[in-house]
Amino acid sequence: xxxxxxxxxxxxxxxxxxxxxxxxxxxxxxxxxxxxxxxxxxxxxxxxxxxxxxxxxxxxxxxxxxxxxxxxxxxxxxxxxxxxxxxxxxxxxxxxxxxxxxxxxxxxxxxxxxxxxxxxxxxxxxxxxxxxxxxxxxxxxxxxxxxxxxxxxxxxxxxxxxxxxxxxxxxxxxxxxxxxxxxxxxxxxxxxxxxxxxxxxxxxxxxxxxxxxxxxxxxxxxxxxxxxxxxxxxxxxxxxxxxxxxxxxxxxxxxxxxxxxxxxxxxxxxxxxxxxxxxxxxxxxxxxxxxxxxxxxxxxxxxxxxxxxxxxxxxxxxxxxxxxxxxxxxxxxxxxxxxxxxxxxxxxxxxxxxxxxxxxxxxxxxxxxxxxxxxxxxxxxxxxxxxxxxxxxxxxxxxxxxxxxxxxxxxxxxxxxxxxxxxxxxxxxxxxxxxxxxxxxxxxxxxxxxxxxxxx
Amino acid sequence: xxxxxxxxxxxxxxxxxxxxxxxxxxxxxxxxxxxxxxxxxxxxxxxxxxxxxxxxxxxxxxxxxxxxxxxxxxxxxxxxxxxxxxxxxxxxxxxx
Numbered sequence: 213x214x215x216x217x218x219x220x221x222x223x224x225x226x227x228x229x230x231x232x233x234x235x236x237x238x239x240x241x242x243x244x245x246x247x248x249x250x251x252x253x254x255x256x257x258x259x260x261x262x263x264x265x266x267x268x269x270x271x272x273x274x275x276x277x278x279x280x281x282x283x284x285x286x287x288x289x290x291x292x293x294x295x296x297x298x299x300x301x302x303x304x305x306x307x308x309x310x311x312x313x314x315x316x317x318x319x320x321x322x323x324x325x326x327x328x329x330x331x332x333x334x335x336x337x338x339x340x341x342x343x344x345x346x347x348x349x350x351x352x353x354x355x356x357x358x359x360x361x362x363x364x365x366x367x368x369x370x371x372x373x374x375x376x377x378x379x380x381x382x383x384x385x386x387x388x389x390x391x392x393x394x395x396x397x398x399x400x401x402x403x404x405x406x407x408x409x410x411x412x413x414x415x416x417x418x419x420x421x422x423x424x425x426x427x428x429x430x431x432x433x434x435x436x437x438x439x440x441x442x443x444x445x446x447x448x449x450x451x452x453x454x455x456x457x458x459x460x461x462x463x464x465x466x467x468x469x470x471x472x473x474x475x476x477x478x479x480x481x482x483x484x485x486x487x488x489x490x491x492x493x494x495x496x497x498x499x500x501x502x503x504x505x506x507x508x509x510x511x512x513x514x515x516x517x518x519x520x521x522x523x524x525x526x527x528x529x530x531x532x533x534x535x536x537x538x539x540x541x542x543x544x545x546x547x548x549x550x551x552x553x554x555x556x557x558x559x560x561x562x563x564x565x566x567x568x569x570x571x572x573x574x575x576x577x578x579x580x581x582x583x584x585x586x587x588x589x590x591x592x593x594x595x596x597x598x599x600x601x602x603x604x605x606x607x608x609x610x611x612x613x614x615x616x617x618x619x620x621x622x623x624x625x626x627x628x629x630x631x632x633x634x635x636x637x638x639x640x641x642x643x644x645x646x647x648x649x650x651x652x653x654x655x656x657x658x659x660x661x662x663x664x665x666x667x668x
Numbered sequence: 669x670x671x672x673x674x675x676x677x678x679x680x681x682x683x684x685x686x687x688x689x690x691x692x693x694x695x696x697x698x699x700x701x702x703x704x705x706x707x708x709x710x711x712x713x714x715x716x717x718x719x720x721x722x723x724x725x726x727x728x729x730x731x732x733x734x735x736x737x738x739x740x741x742x743x744x745x746x747x748x749x750x751x752x753x754x755x756x757x758x759x760x761x762x763x764x
Contacts, residue, residue: 462728462742475726476742 214383214611215484216253218491219499222482226252227267228457230484231422232383235453235575235604238428239583240652244371245434247274247288248426248607248656249455249484255378255421258662261304263347264378264423265321266292270457271478272425277452278436282508282572286434287328290376290425292344294321305346305353312343312363320346323376325368325427338368344377348421350663358658365653372429373653379424380657382607383487384646387416394529398643399636402530413643419665425455426654431579441580445557449581450565452554452574453604454485454507480504485573486551486602487611492619493517493551507572510552514571517551518543522619526640534634537621546623550602555593559626563598577604590645594622607655613641731759 216231217223234248249272255264266272271291275284298306298318307316324340345364348357365375389395393405400408432438434451441449459481460474482503484490493516494502502513527538549555552571557564565576584599590610592600594617601609617623620637648657730740737753 460745461747462730464726464728473726475728475744477745477747 214385214487215489215491216383219482219503220496221500222503225459225481227265228270228459228482229253230455230457230482232487233453233455233484233575233605234382234607234655235577236606237431237577237579237581237583237599237604238653239585241428242583244428244430245451245577245579245604246426246428246653246655247453248424248654249274250379250382250422250424250656251457252423253420254381254417255423256662257348257419257421257660257665260347260349260662261302263304263319263349263662264421265294265319265347266290266323266344266376266423267457268292268294268321269463269474270459273456273458274425274427275454275456276434277507277567277572277574278434278448280447280450280452280568280570282452282510282567282570282574283330283506285330285436287330288338288427289326289328290323291326292321292323292376294319305349308352309346309354309360310356312345312360317346320344325374327433338370338372339366339374342366342374342376347378348659348661350661352663354661357661361658370430370433372427372433374428375424375426375654377423378421378659379654380648380659381417381420381422382646382649382656383417384415384610384644385417385612386413386642386644388414389642394525396640396642398641399530399533402533404529404531411643413641415644415646418646419660421659422656424654424656426656428653435579444563444578444580446580447566449578450554450567450576451579452485452507452567452572452576454483454574456480456483480506483507485575487605488615489551489573492522492615493520495521507574508570510573511571513573514548514552517547518545520544520547520619523621526620530636533636534620536632536634537637540621540624540631542628544624545627547618549627550618550623555602555626560593560598563593563603565603575605576602594618607649608647610641610645612644616640616642729759731756734760 214232222229230251231253232250236246238244238246252264274288276286277283278285296319297315304319305317309317321344322341325338326335327338328335343364345361346354348354354360364377365373367373389397395403397411397413401410436448439448458478461476461479463472463474465472490499490502494513526534554566554576555564556566565578567576581598584597589595589597590608591614592609593603594614600606601611617637617640620640621633622637624631649655728742732738732740734756737751737756739750739756741748
């Protein structure tokens, strides 16, 4: 998946498991950038009585590099606190929840947002006691959920706004096909190990929820020195973004404290920049190490990008379909640029998101490129829409298909014009589209209710 | 920016907080943390605990190397490394 359960150890710790990261110039407020970091993957909506929530013992962060050294210059930190109002019931709610202030909502979570300016060594609490919405339980417990969740969009000083809570999963992928030896249903008849007929894709994440941390800030909150970029070619226009989750090094269970406690320094256990990076390009035995590593040290993972295992697998799984890719033995400088340094000027007309030679998995956003408000193309830059991935990432971008086609060789000519992509490189897909999003903050759709989507 | 990583920034910030708490609550540990210390001298830390001192937050010790006396202490959001063979041996004896 994008980064859901992508590493062996973090797959056992879902509250700290980052699943997707989005960053885009807000289409309805283009002087701002919206960043969304998702955690807690594959939530079955009916998963009560202890419904999903952030970890009180996890430090969630969104980091911004704005001076091209692959180190964070601005960090937004999120710490959560859970409160139980009625200690004498097993119920999540004891009646309908119509407002976040309703005492019928028994187990509630609030949070603090802190902005850290690493240049000035300054930390500012932007908001505290900010309520998350409850999970979407059903029409009797959480009627008018969209209105209830809207109450959890909080204004912060400086023209910022924030939301943290449950959302509908926005990432779409045919997991069942992908993990069944890459048997992409539209091309199943071409697969080496079977003779299944071709079919439409099946979205495995169509009815699951996720927990989102969404923050919208003025562009100048992110850029170097608070500058307003003069245009897409202005180096100050590009910022590199990643999210991380950290836990304290020691966790103890104590006889008199059944929740236990954490002690010691925070240690990063999950991170995410570009979708599918750790999932596809890092060997299994290094995935948790990758999660604990800062992006500035990503050069050690560049080999998996320069010679991606999946490119070789395509030739094995679909024999004869990718002959030009099979014959290509050079390092994949296209992927190295897209994922680890950003795309330099002149490679794509009127576009760049280059952050210098330091190789780091960062989601790079050119904040000076206007959002595409009319018929945006979910294939992003490779589809001719410069406002989509890998220029940041919008909630609806079809990152699986884009990356699959890139790995299949579609983007090699950007850096090696002598290469002619195979015809299949511009066609290969898992055959999905998806459209359950909002046009305004926090952009990801209303979560599915447990009543409407019972657990299978 | 300068070469101040997020972790070191957080650590510096948390050190101040942890030390402030430790200064009143755990003077013996404070001596270990800032002392001309057992870590440097190999001498045992002071065993004197001032009157009225209390342990206000958990302290966890991890005996990493019995031979060198390397002990990692976790308190608040801080990790302190002490090289004190006598302390290490005492901790080890307590587990036998």
